[in-house]
Amino acid sequence: MVNIKINNTDVTVEEGTTILDAAKTKNIKIPTLCYYPDLDIKSDCRICTVEIAGEKGLVTACSTPVREGMEIKTNSPRVLNARKTITELMLANHDANCTACEKNMNCELQTLANTLGIDENRFESVLEMQELDTANTSITRNPNRCIKCGRCVDVCKNVQGINVLESMNRSHEMVISPKYGKYLSDEDCTFCGQCSSVCPVASITEKDETDIVWNALDDDKKHVIVQVAPAVRVSLGEEMGQKPGSIVTEKMVAALKQLGFDRVFDTDFTADLTIIEEGNELIERIKTGGKLPMMTSCCPGWISLVEQKYPDLIDNISSCKSPQQMFGALAKTYYAKKQNIDPKDLFVVSIMPCTAKKYEAAREEMSVDGKNQDVDAVLTTRELGKMVRQMGINFDQLDKVEFDDPFGITSGAGAIFGATGGVMEAALRTVSEVVNEKPLEKLDFETVRGLEGIKEAEVDLGGQKVKVAVAHSLSKAKTLADQVKDGTSPYAFIEVMTCPGGCIGGGGQPYNTTNAVREERIRATYQVDSDMKIRKSHENPVINKLYDDYLKKPLSDLSHDLLHTHYRKRNA
């Protein structure tokens, strides 16, 4: 243990602890910008500088380990002046048009400038305006707001293993950008949005679709329905000022009603449907010697990776559409018919934890009539939060409201789709019961849960031992994909989610998602599951009724038309 003093308070911490973490133990806040929990220490913004008695220079708290006897001042005039100067330098090269900014009131740079009391900038503006990248349907990049903290580069390169974003050039000409300043859509970007999730300013944000949705809601001719992904109910609370891991399902439904949606449905329902289709596909592949391992298809970021970098693996991917798209397809056919609505007048919105879902909804395959997209607009959790605030809804005071029929009755299996390992666990619950023809003794597959990068399990399917694996974050997914490519994969079934922690850690989730926050959202997700009466997809009565009334049976022709899709090699 090491004994130090921070602002004259005695602090004892383990050797190797950074000054920043040591200060946290005493609730002493040191401002940071480039630092982000769980990512590499970059120490390049220099905002967290502190003064150490007896040392001439200042040191950065995020990167400096404590030493016995250190006396640290986190707020001396020298420190404050340095922070102020550094912040002014950033602002002098930043499009600080705050009132017109997506992240107004939610921006780390703005907060910093406010805290430091910066009222005028001593330095002249050196900003040279560059073109925005608005060429894709998921993510907007505004280089004029970038403060070069390097968080996005780290996430894209090290967490996702994609490396679209890099530091180009040097000196003040350094930019964080795809090669040759190209658009993300020209590159191998998966639109996972992890970069947008860690960006401290509004340099990378989701493409805002709230206006489109407001307009649809205002249009009397339109029947506007909304589906909400499993991961949103355990994170939206954070947008509304609640603790991470708060479960806000019914208030969320109430808020959506207040926003004016005609029906509020649950993507958990089509998650259950996915399990039936995908589970049967797996059983069939195993039985008929089809391509194995089968790999999940519900995550568009992962699909992009395969289409761009692993075209050989396309046949390993389940042909099932994602729950979002199964919902869209059913809405524009089954639901429209049932409600006697011309599909043209039906406007389908999804609330997703995800930026890649915006891209997925816009894929040309995702249209049952070949003319209109099945899902008309996709909002992230953050965008929903924004709409709720714009509407002036007092979220905490809302009454609890249930999802609407028919896509509101769901199982716990659908609910856990939001967490890494959830799709696998949901599938195993159904597949093993169907194949083994007896109820499972234990529904919880603990080994596939949690934040470990790659998880494995072995299950007994009709007397045959089958190995399965789960990966989250694309760098880990690549490890499993490489095995499949080399022919060394020992697995029959692989679940991949692009985002660390799965969709609960999605690129469209509330800001400040860290592993600690992910743990809370995961805990909440399994709470939702264990609170449910039905916990297996094949026991969802509405799903069974859907098959009886409409789809007939899993993998039927109609299922194939509506619920399955195909992939193709894409060159960025």
Add this chain to the structure above:
Amino acid sequence: MEQKIVSKRFDAINPLSIDDYLESGGYKSLKEALKRDRINIIEEIEAARLRGRGGAAFPAHVKMMGIAKEEETTRYIICNADEGEPGNFKDRQLMEKDPHQFIEGMVITAFAIRATKGYIYIRGEYDKAYSILEWTLEEARKKGYLGKNILDSGFDFDIELRSGAGSYVCGEEFALIESIEGKPGRTRVKPPFPTQKGLFDKPTLINNVETFANIPHILEMGGDEFAKIGTESSTGTKLVSLSGNVNNPGVYEVPFGVPIKEVVEKLGGGSKDGRKIKMVQLGGACGPIIPEYMLDLTIDFDRFEDFDSKTGAGAIIVMDERFDVFDVLLRVAEFFEHESCGKCTPCREGNLQLVKLVEKFINRKATQKDLINIESLARVMHQTSLCGLGQTAPTAILSTLKYFRDDYLDLIEHPEL
């Protein structure tokens, strides 16, 4: 006044001839060293109190001992031949005029710290030195001073030559390491230090060409003897790169403790055309600019550090009365603005602002406020930048604010001048 140790063979031998080197006593120290206890060699260097000649003046034996104690057995040794600091050219001469000398120093050091492989990182602009080194390494290999089982000692060690590609910051240790690894030259967060986790994440010793060049001589004369040369805090000699408005620019080797004035007057032959010397920049672009009346200052690491700058690389750039402080400052500021790696905020953004502020003075647009701003910015950059580049970029400005403050005030108060 000159005392030639590392430059004693300059122009006296054919640098391309290993026989010339051997005849003049070359590789004798290596032969002896291979028979010695490894730690004992480091202790000899400790006794010599050798400090790094690349600028930071760090005690050489400390880094060596640090590595010797690491558990990891793959260890690298790098010779920093990047010499990008404007006004410095002594490493080029060491490489062009006596290339075996520092290589011998590298092999001895490698043996002492059990390094498994060596690199020479030479700046891309040194085309001639590069060719000479290619040749020299090959000669040394042929004669068994490099490669497998050196001089039958059982010690294997070889050196690879790597070229820079136009970046001053690659002289900084971690930037250099990144560059060898094939990346942009941007420094890493410390700790861990290179001696713990350097090239390819293995313990790595980095020293300057001149530092290595001293090693054979220390072993030859003994550390205690070496320590008698120079001053208490700075032992041995220093290669000085003298340039600017002097009659005889060039590299001179003098013992530490010699006043700068003597170097300029006696060795450099005084200022050209008898013009009055106005100012001298010490160390290179990263060093302070001092007025003529301060030239009694002696060449000594610790005296230099009084300027808050590490100016051990030993450049002296003389400027006569024709030159204006701000014109010089602009060149310096533009240099750093161009060479900043862009990683950290104070350096990336600050150097650009310094250029703008200096231009304001040159254009007679500066106000009292700009004076306060330039001073405050320079201090913050010095205190908060991530690597030595940003920390020393404002040195010239800070020193002129001290010694040429009237020049600033004149421009503010009498812009018409």
Add this chain to the structure above:
Amino acid sequence: MLEEILKKYPQHEDSLIEILLEYQNKKTKRFITEEEIAQISNYLGVTESKVCSVVSFYTFFSTEPRGKHIIQICKDVPCYVNGRGNVLKTLEQLLNIRIGETTKDEKFTLEYTSCLGNCDGAPAMRIDGKTFTNLNPNKVKAIISEYRGVN
């Protein structure tokens, strides 16, 4: 040509700068194209963005075509105080281009460089792999006509 050069180097990230240096030096217009960057990245198994980040970091590399001969003139203090200005002016007049430009016949590109480490021979310039020192307008004229003559 690129393929031959690639083959000489181990397929490891740390060969990157070496490859770029050798290749660009041998190429007439002394620049590296997008296709070549893709080829190099493919050979080394590193992303194209990474190669681009390296190419754009070091001043030796260019993604724009340049002249057959690259004339680099030092812009730092020791050359500045020794009449660099006249040398540059002479060069600009002789070649009829401004600093940073390439002559119409694509023979010369004129660039600034940071210190060449030849301050004892200031002002200095470097043409391709060769350094010229103690320059004055007349000397510069002679050097340029020699380069013109050779070609």
